[in-house]
Amino acid sequence: MTIQKHDSEDQSFPKIPPLKTGNLLVYVMAVACGVAVANLYYAQPLLHTLAQGFGTSEGTTGLIVTMTQLGYVIGLTLIVPLGDLLERRRLITIVSSVTAVALAGAAISPGIGSFLFACLVIGFTAVVAQVLVPFAAALAADEQRGAVIGRVMAGLLLGILLARTVSGFIADAYGWRAVFWLATACMLVQSAVLWRMLPQSRGETRLCYPALIRSVFILFREEPLLRRRIVYGTCGFAAFSVFWTSLAFLLARPPYGYSDSVIGLFGLIGAAGALSASFAGQIHDRGGTQPATGILLALVVIAFVIMGVYSTHLTAIIVGVVLLDIGQQGSHILNQSVIYTLNSEARSRITTAYMTCFFFGGVIGSASSGYVFEFGGWPGVTWLGGMFGGIAFLYWLTELRTCHV
Structure with missing residues (x-):
């Protein structure tokens, strides 16, 4: 399907001052990146528990990681380039909402098949973090672009590193399904916050x-x-x-x-x-x-x-x-x-x-x-x-x- 080119007047969004490292929006985008990318890693420390819960072998349960990675690669190829074409705030919030639906699907999965499909969609939509990073770079002041990217990336990296720890503790206390219900709630809140705080901005390319x-x-x-x-x-x-x-x-x-x-x-x-x-x-x-x-x-x-x-x-x-x-x-x-x-x-x-x-x-x-x-x-x-x-x-x-x- 070919996406139609946009008229130049569609670009007339309100101007905002260039982002600097002290801006609240930088920290909001950093947290959003961390919350989004953490969805890739919640299941990793739970594989043994999931294998017992679904009654499958560890080899079959290991496909959870593979499906999440496969979805992420597909999302990198098909979703992230749209940040140069579509209105970014709408793209980010819609994709984040789909992630929430996929996480809820994982939480209610009755078997390994539906859980694997949910993981594929979770990986596919978790790439919203990789839409936010170049968006932050585009909004940043030229003289502080590297510092702004560093702040946003710090949030993303913390999401990667802390997801396993958080997942393990929550699963021990409340069960593995609670991990995905909590992640669902986080993504819904994130979608609302980003819709409220992100500026409207359309990519500059006019390619189909x-x-x-x-x-x-x-x-x-x-x-x-x-x-x-x-x-x-x-x-x-x-x-x-x-x-x-x-x-x-x-x-x-x-x-x-x-x-x-x-x-x-x-x-x-x-x-x-x-x-x-x-x-x-x-x-x-x-x-x-x-x-x-x-x-x-x-x-x-x-x-x-x-x-x-x-x-x-x-x-x-x-x-x-x-x-x-x-x-x-x-x-x-x-x-x-x-x-x-x-x-x-x-x-x-x-x-x-x-x-x-x-x-x-x-x-x-x-x-x-x-x-x-x-x-x-x-x-x-x-x-x-x-x-x-x-x-x-x-x-x-x-x-x-x-x-x-």
């Missing part, structure tokens, strides 16, 4: 929908800086996923022997790293992107070295978690700060190109991590994660020669 999707591939081909930042992001998120997928296996065994609730608390340690990484946006605004990128990618490698050499020491694992999150999340914020300077009319499509590859890296990391742990133990996991981080760092060294930003 099929041409809009094709243009994502054109951007990938024509923007070498986008491709470079995609490599950093894809390898970094692969390393990140390698670690978080296998951490529970390590901590559940001697010498630790921790319960699920205690393991979930490690998300709070990662959250501290994510908050520190939010300062990366300010570094970008001050012109320090290139050296900061190298330092942050090096931190990813160092984290795996520390956790590999001192795997039986809790302090080393905690230090590794903090360094990994600062390195990965900080470089991710720098990547987005850079790519949003490339083409102001195509920020949502640039997000699609970057985040699709970024998330694909996460799929590779998480899928390979479990098998590597099974056959190579924790040393194999740290080698795998360090390899992904090392690839990104070595590629950054070529940037010094080519003098890219």
Whole structure:
């Protein structure tokens, strides 16, 4: 179906002052990103409980993660580019409302089949977070764009890291269905708040929908800086996923022997790293992107070295978690700060190109991590994660020669 072009007068929305880091709207968008993306991760610590509840094998229940990821990739491809075409406030609130319906469907699911379909829709619509990030970039003042993106991304990252912890505690106290009912309520409230607070703003492109999707591939081909930042992001998120997928296996065994609730608390340690990484946006605004990128990618490698050499020491694992999150999340914020300077009319499509590859890296990391742990133990996991981080760092060294930003 072809989406009709809009007349120029449709663009006449009220003007608002450029966003700066202290604006309330920045914090609202940050919270909204976190609430939206958290929907991807609520089920992960509950897989064993869900398998018992639905009477299915763990292998079948593992498809919950796959369906959520599949929905997210489809949403990145089909929904996020619409941020360059449609009125953004309406798009964001409608998609958020659909997420609420899907979460309610998960909460009342009588069997694994309906639950899997609900997870597909949840993943598909959770990409509203990736519409909000370029929207914030478009609204931000030029001199504070990196800092604004950093604040909004901090909210998104906290949603990722805290979702598992919150889900585990709520499920222990009230059952797994309560997790999805609470998430439903959060998305309904979020839709109302965003409709009230977001300004009206239409994307600047006048392409029809099929041409809009094709243009994502054109951007990938024509923007070498986008491709470079995609490599950093894809390898970094692969390393990140390698670690978080296998951490529970390590901590559940001697010498630790921790319960699920205690393991979930490690998300709070990662959250501290994510908050520190939010300062990366300010570094970008001050012109320090290139050296900061190298330092942050090096931190990813160092984290795996520390956790590999001192795997039986809790302090080393905690230090590794903090360094990994600062390195990965900080470089991710720098990547987005850079790519949003490339083409102001195509920020949502640039997000699609970057985040699709970024998330694909996460799929590779998480899928390979479990098998590597099974056959190579924790040393194999740290080698795998360090390899992904090392690839990104070595590629950054070529940037010094080519003098890219």
